[in-house]
Amino acid sequence: MKNLISVFAILMLSFSAYTQGIKFEHGDWASVKAKAQQENKIIFIDFYTSWCGPCKQMAKNIFPLENVGDFYNKNFVCYKLDAEKGEGVALAKKYGVKSYPTYIFTDSKGEFLHQGNGSMPAGNFINFGKEALDPEKHLANLIGGKKEISKEDMPRHLQELFDKKLPYDEKFQAYITSLSQEELITQQSFDLLLKFGGSAANGFAYETVVNNKTAFEEKLGKQMIENYFYRRMLSRVYEYKGRKESYAPVFEEARGLGYELEDKIEQTLVIYGYLKNNPHDFEGFVTKCKAFLKAYEYEDPALKEYPVFTMCSGRLFRNEVLDAYVFQLASELEASKSEYLPRAYGTIAQHYNKANLLEKGLEYYNKALASAKELGQNAEMLGKAVEYVKTRIQIIEKGNYTFNGKGFERYNGLAVNLWYYSPTKIGKIVETEKVAIKDGEFSLSGNTQTPLMGGFEIYDGKKKLLQGDMIIEAGTYPLTLGENGSFEVEQSFYNWTVYNGWKTFYAYKDILKKMWALEDKGNVDEAAKQQIEAYKQQLEVMKAEYISAIYKKSADPVAKALLALEGKLYVNKSKQNTSGDKVINELKNLIPNHYLIKTMQKKQ
Structure with missing residues (x-):
């Protein structure tokens, strides 16, 4: 993830713009293929969206680099496509693009060769491009296969495609269609419909379940099939959400299938929106989650995993009551040997790493890895995560730093x-x-x-x-x-933390200056007095935001000290800063001998 560091710049040299980096074609898909045929090159496509943060990071920081441009311009015809607009929609569907950014390599006829996903450093991105030049490493070998995949081996093959984020829709549909009625109405086939069919209340998998609803209920039990439709109808509700339309058509559709889902979905929406409407009431949020599970968990144990654990774990390290509940849920998932457990432990590990508490992050990545292996799940990515965190810990222990300017x-x-x-x-x-x-x-x-x-x-x-x-x-x-x-x-943790603190702190100071400017006028009229009061209210809100949402939720003690030094100790105009003293005393308990504490005391 990219971190922006605000600086004060004094630019005293004139300069001109430099043109370097990847040169993307601006024509349509047909013209791109024609150019690739003429130059005998592979096509590189960057599928992005307007809202995708990692896409913007790559476009701003990696694609413009000279060494990246030199490699990609020499070896490929390069093309950018918004996956939600124009030709991008159809081509994203053709190549099975499901996350952003996704990078697709094709031959000059548009036939799939290789694929990758996500933001990455320049060196990794160049090495990824080198893979696309090596036919032996093409993921097309996995999709096309060197030999015919038997019906017995197809579920394993689909899982392999899924794990590598490769297109599987056509093979999945062909496989399900090839099954006899007896082969279709099984737990294995239903699990495949769940995994590869998506969460929407439409499409091939959904229609397959609808058309065979009674048979699935008789074989697997009505509650399991009702739970399937609950999640798809919940997805349908979100198609209406935000457009002020009634959810009634969704509930009517569920009744048409024989299910009364209105209360359950409404209660789900309550916990979804609770913290949005009550942003600091974490205890109330936990109470709502517990009540929701008490009402519905007996009929749908997976609710503990989603939405409850998912919603709660996304807010780790913001409140002690919520944190305790997240770890309680994880323990319950472990006790029940839930297949969701590796993901739960992985989520906790990610939050520890984001807080720079790497030893705890490593502990939970190891738990996630062990549980994935025990449950027979693909553990490749978790293994890579473990090695990454180990390497990061070693780097910090050695203490070496390097900043490479370009x-x-x-x-x-x-x-x-x-x-x-x-x-x-x-x-x-x-x-x-x-x-x-x-x-x-x-x-x-x-x-x-x-x-x-x-x-x-x-x-x-x-x-x-x-x-x-x-x-x-x-x-x-x-x-x-x-x-x-x-x-x-x-990729700098502390710079990212302080930058986000600065954003609030400097906005606070801007309003403070405006208020002081009015106060310094001496005799102010009624309108000015009202404006001063309005400024004071804004300042209190922003101060609370800085202290609560930024300072308190930073789990790393050194990050707390940095944030305190950069903003918390300077939010009062008064020379007496008792709140600053309180923060220093709190930090002394966390990092009693750290030089930042002494620096804060000296600056006060």
Whole structure:
């Protein structure tokens, strides 16, 4: 995930725009294929959407890089398609695109060759492109198969396609259609309809269940089939949600199938929307979830997994009562040997990692991996997650950091260095050795056993041309320079945390300045007094947002200290800052000897 670091820039050199990176074709699909045939190249397609964050990250930070452009422009005809507009809709469906960004490689006739998904660093993205140039590594080999897949082996083959996020719809439909009635009305076939048929109340799988509803009920029990329709009707309700239309047609459709689902769906919507309407009432949310399970879990045990665990775990580390309930649910899923358990443990691990509590994250990834193996589930991705976190822990333990700058061509030949507040001599600023910027690139390395408050400075020999604040932490981080003069730092936990704190803090200060400007006028009229009161109310809301939603939900104690230092201690105009003293005392219990605590005391 990309993290943006706000900086104060003083740009004193004129510069021109640089054209580099991947060159995408702007014609239609037919013209792209024609060009690929003419140049005897493979086609690379980036499927994106307008709302996809990782898509924007790749478009802004990876596609424009010179080394990425050199490789992709040399080897492929490159094309971008919005999967929700124009030709993109049909082509996304053709290639089985189900997440974004998805990268598809085809031959010049449009026949599928290879596929990948998600944002990735430049080096990984280039290596992924090299896979597309090697016929032996093409995922098309898996889809097409070197030999005919037998009916007995098709469920395993479909699972393999599903795990690798490859198109499976055609093979799935062909397989289900080939089954006799006796073969269709089984638990195995129903499980396949559940897994590969999607969650919508339409489509091939849904119609198959509708047309064979009575037979499935007799074989598997009415409650199981009712639970299937509950989840699809819930999906249908969300088609109406937000358009102020009645849900009545959905409930009527369910009654037509023989199910009374109105109360259950309405109660589901209550817990879905509870925190939106009551954003800080986590205890009330837990109470609603418990009441929901008490009413319906006996008939549908999977409700504990979805929606309850899913809804609760998405808000970990915001409230002690909610946290305790999430871990209680996980224990209950473990006791029942739920097939959802690996996903539950994986979700908890992700939240620990986001909070930079990597040892706990590793513990829960290992639990997820062990449970997946025990349940016979695909554990490949969990295994990779375990190795990634282990590597990250090793990097932090070693303390080595490297910042690799790219895109600084306008400063070629000038000097750049890091500075930071000394962790041993409070108040002293330490500057690292200056290095020259060459071809728009530089690399700054060092070692630290704790995150350091510091920044960058670029010199022309006499004065600073560019400076900006950031946090220095162990790891390797790409740096680029934005068009507006801001640094852009990728994959840095502490920078991301502080940046999000800054957004609220600086917005707070802007309103504070406006209020002071009115107060300093002396005699103010009634309208000005009302405006001052309005500003005060805004400030209280924003202060609560900073303290509660940002500071308190940061589980990592060093992140808390950074956020306190950057905003919490400065939210009052008064010189007496008792709230700041309270925060320092709280942090002393978490990190009693950390230099940030001493820095806060000195600055106060």
